[in-house]
Amino acid sequence: MDVENHSPFPHMVIEKATTKGRFFDVVIVAGSFTLAHGQPVLAMDEQMPIQCVDRYVGAPESTPFLEETHLVVGKQRTDVHVLGHARPVDGKPATHWPIGVRVGPLTKTAQVTGLRAWHWTPLRGWHLTKPEPTTAVPLHAGMAYGGAVRRARYRGPATDDIHDAQAFDTYQPNPVGRGYVGDAELDRAQFYLAPQIEDVQKPLRDIRERLAPVCFGPVPRWNPQRARHAGTYDDAWRAEHFPYLPPDFDFAFYQSAQPDLIANGWLKGNEPITLIGCDATGRIDTQLPDIQLLALLTDNNGLTQPVQMRLDTVTIDLDAQCVQLVWRRAVPKEWGLRKVMLAAIPAGPAQRGAEQPIHIHRGHSSPAEVANG
Incomplete structure (x- = not known):
């Protein structure tokens, strides 16, 4: 595959299979930009690589x-991920503070706290300890509500080395979180860690209460939010479709952002960004770069066609103070892609909406009709 990349961003072309042995050439471009309050995001001198694992x-x-x-066939909408740590104003230790993220039409808010736990006393019963002052709270699922509790019959020296799934009562929406205690009898002499990220409107009030996890990073493939789109892998699939995706596979499976950070279509560039309570400045106001990626695709017959790359992933890394954008386009193998020319062009006026998704289906005759990205 001949690729001419006239943008400053790294690229990759991979081959991916979907259902019924249908193959795509997937063109991926990832651009990294600085993140600072009141300043436009600028392309970084040293670009971050395409994430291969x-x-x-x-x-x-x-x-x-x-x-x-980043090595997926495509997405039908733009995912927004927020990585790293939320930090209080001026970097001074705080017990709790509100945070908020806005990217274009997408908004998400929460409250973060320092370390806290459930503790039992005769006068108050089970209650939350006061949060400890902290200067940073990770925004990943480990700080959200969830967790796994070892079942009673698997406790003790004889069974402590058993780590099979049946040994644990697991909160499936977030097995790696904190706060979930299951239905087992609680040890009153023990402290039970509580989540440090919570919904401001639905704070944790009872040790047995079960809440939806609140976090800002990506959702893993095995999570029920995504796994329900994976399709049916039964004897019929093994006999008729293995090793390809099952016929009932839904491409929503590839949406890896939290539900409220998935756009209704694709973002396009120039959308406003607001981050509150995420760094020592207290607030960052900026916008996505005024860039869109254009690809000129040439087939085996020499036919060249321009297509717009889809901006399907926006990753805000608070620790690295950068924004990474991933543009993608999937081209059916039968089109006969031979050459790709890439260029970055102005995105135009700020977009408040987003392009509507196009669903993958069979029978595309040109890359302009390629769904999903």
Whole structure:
């Protein structure tokens, strides 16, 4: 594949299969930009690479999900991920503070706290301790409501080394969180960690209360939010469709953002960004860059067609003080893609809405009709 990249951003072209053995050439471009209050986001001198693997805090099976690979066939909408730590104003230790994120039409708010736990006393019963002052709270799922509790029959020296799924009562929406205690009898001498990110409108009030996790980073593939779109993998699939995706696979599976950080279509560039309570300045106001990616695609017959790359992932990294944008386009193999020419052009006026999604289906005759990205 011949690629001429006239943008300052790294690119990659990969091959991906979907249902019924249908293959796509997927063109991916990732651009990294500085993040600062009151200043336009500018392309970084040293660009971040395309993310080729999933990234976790530690072991994938037991620690929070931090960043998803960019190597997917496509998305039907723009995902917004917020990574890193929220920090109080001026960096001074605080017990709690509100945070908010706005990217174009998408908004999400929460409250973060310092370390706190459920504690039992004769006078108050189970109650939350006062949050400890802190200078940073991670915004990943490990700080949100959730967790896993070892079942009673698997406690003790004889069974402590058993780590199979049946040994734990797991809160499926977020197994790596904190605060979930299940239905087992509680040890009154023990402190039980409580979530440090919560919905301002629905604060935690009871140790047995079960809440929706509140976090800002990506959702892993095995999470029910995404797994329900994965399709049916049964004997019929194995006999007729293996190793490809099942016929009832829904491409919404590839949306990895929190539900309230998934756009209704694709963002386009120039959308406003507001971050509150996320760094020591207290507030960052800026906007997505005035850039869109254009691709000129040439097939085996020499036919060239311009297509707009889809901006399908926006990642705000608070610790690195940068914004990474991922543009993507999937071209059916039968189109015969031979050459790609990439260029960055002005996005135009700020967009308050977003382009409507196009659903993947069979029978595309040109890359302009390619769905999903």
